[in-house]
Amino acid sequence: MSEQPADTNPSSAPEKFPQAEIRDAAHSWWRRAAAGHLWWLTAACLILAIYLIVATVRARGPEIAIHFQQGHGIKPGDLLRHRGIAIGEVTSVELDKELSGITVRVAMEPRAIGLARAGSRFWIVRPRISLGRVSGLETVVGAKYIGVLPGPPDAEKQVEFTGAESPLMMLDTEVVDITIRFRQGYGLSVGDPIKYRGIEVGEVTAVELNEDQNGVDVAVRLLANASRLARVGSQFWVARPDIDLTGIRGLETVVSGRYIAVLPGPEETEPLTVFHGLDSAPPSSEREPGGLEIVLYTPHRGGLQRGVPVMYRGIRIGHVMTAGLSSDATTVEARAYIQPAYRELVHEKTVFWNQTGIDFHFGVTGVDFKADSLSSVALGAVAMATPDSPGQRVTTGHRFFYHAEAKDEWLTWQPSIPVGSALLPEGMSLPQPLRATLLWQERTLGIKRDQEKLGWVLPLADNRLIGPTDLLTPTADAVEKQAILEVAGQKLTITADTTRSHGALAEIAVDKSFPTAWPIDRLRAPTAIEECLIVGATQEDRIPLPAARLEAEEGNWKIDPSLPIDPDWHGASVLAVSDGKLIGVLTINQASAQVTPLTEKLVFNDP
Structure with a gap:
């Protein structure tokens, strides 16, 4: 019996279709990450990103805006420095809407938050060279930066400031601001010093015309230890070169530049913040304690003017402080100052006369010509003599007649008078x-x-x-x-x-x-x-x-x-x-x- 062949016709087999498996997407991502053992790396990156964002936000201090009239080359990325330490960075430099200046925005570090307060002063540090000072040379090679002087510790917070156009030289936080009004500016500029007894005690912070356009207002900042100089009776003047035949004054300003000098008022007076400056140094600035001030009067001026020396036997013992008409215009009066070491020479019978410095004598042998110093030749001098019986010593304000010339007998007087003993009885x-x-x-x-x-x-x-x-x-x-x-x-x-x-x-x-x-x-x-x-x-x-x-x-x-x-x-x-x-x-x-x-x-x- 023969076997039958297998049926190979596909149409005769039963039909089978694939079934789709549907899963949740979130669970799928988690399972894949878990299956790949990378879930911890993803979590660490997420945490690090959050930390960096928070740290960046916290690391930024306040942002302040500083308005300047000129930018002087400042640009984003330049630093804000205090005492040589960077405490902030310029983030933008923009023109004001009115095109009258610029606004510099600075991002400050958190440690410098205390500088963003009322009273803080900002300026752009740049090279400055004058007769008396050289500053900001480090910015010739390096970048310019903004300097800051903190305001009072108890001042309120502030984020907008008006910057100073000139760098400050004295960075003392405890200062006193005063204003001095002069008729002329005499070449003063911002940064010029204020000096007392040759020591710098402040600086000029602003020079501008007053509202009436008839004078100059000079803003001055005094150091804290010199604040008592700003009191009632204090006198200010601009020290500058003054050369005439009576002497040379202010010669040091040719090299060091002009400065404002001050003579303080009486100790017991009250503080003051506005002063009227003098055109020249007051006569009292040339006095020493213990000297003698007398008055000379004469019908004619006869060479009397400020600075003319008072001479005794060819030795300068004082000088004329002021000279002018008397109150009723009948005479010329001059105030003369005698140095303390020589005040014993002046007595009731002392005489004063005009010494021209030139003496001519004509005789059979010719002309005898004698001349003293250049100042006495040009302007003369006030000569004095005291007789052998001088009378009582005089006190301040005593009046003497000023003679046009000396009598022969005056030149022969030789009194014995102790001098230089002002400290003794x-x-x-x-x-x-x-x-x-x-x-x-x-x-x-x-x-x-x-x-x-x-x-x-x-x-x-x-x-x-x-x-x-x-x-x-x-x-x-x-x-x-x-x-x-x-x-x-x-x-x-x-x-x-x-x-x-x-x-x-x-x-x-x-x-x-x-x-x-x-x-x-x-x-x-x-x-x-x-x-x-x-x-x-x-x-x-x-x-x-x-x-x-x-x-x-x-x-x-x-x-x-x-x-x-x-x-x-x-x-x-x-x-x-x-x-x-x-x-x-x-x-x-x-x-x-x-x-x-x-x-x-x-x-x-x-x-």
């Missing part, structure tokens, strides 16, 4: 120490070598010379144990037998009396440190010595080393300010200065 004269040189020889390796010691000695009325021991005693190594003292044109042989030593001081007896000998009744041995006056050969050689600058040390009064005293003063006389008596001698040893007090034995000449 009235009428006290000053000693006149004599310059002395001690000469001796020392033998070194069999060769004689000359030695010398210089200093001052004081002659006394009982024919003694007193001074430092090392100036009146030969050294132990002196040949033949002797030395030669040269003083007042004399040569005195000095030995150990001729000298009486009193510690650091010594005395020798002399045969000749000196016309400038110091009276014995004006010697005193002090018992404690007191106010002193060191006196040299002339009235200019004086050094006030407060008791606070002295310290008792081994019988001497050591002088504060911060007080500079030249070794050339060795042996100078020391007077007591209280009674004008001689109480000691200045001795200098190895650059250390001290006052060596007189002893009772030296004062009373006890053996």
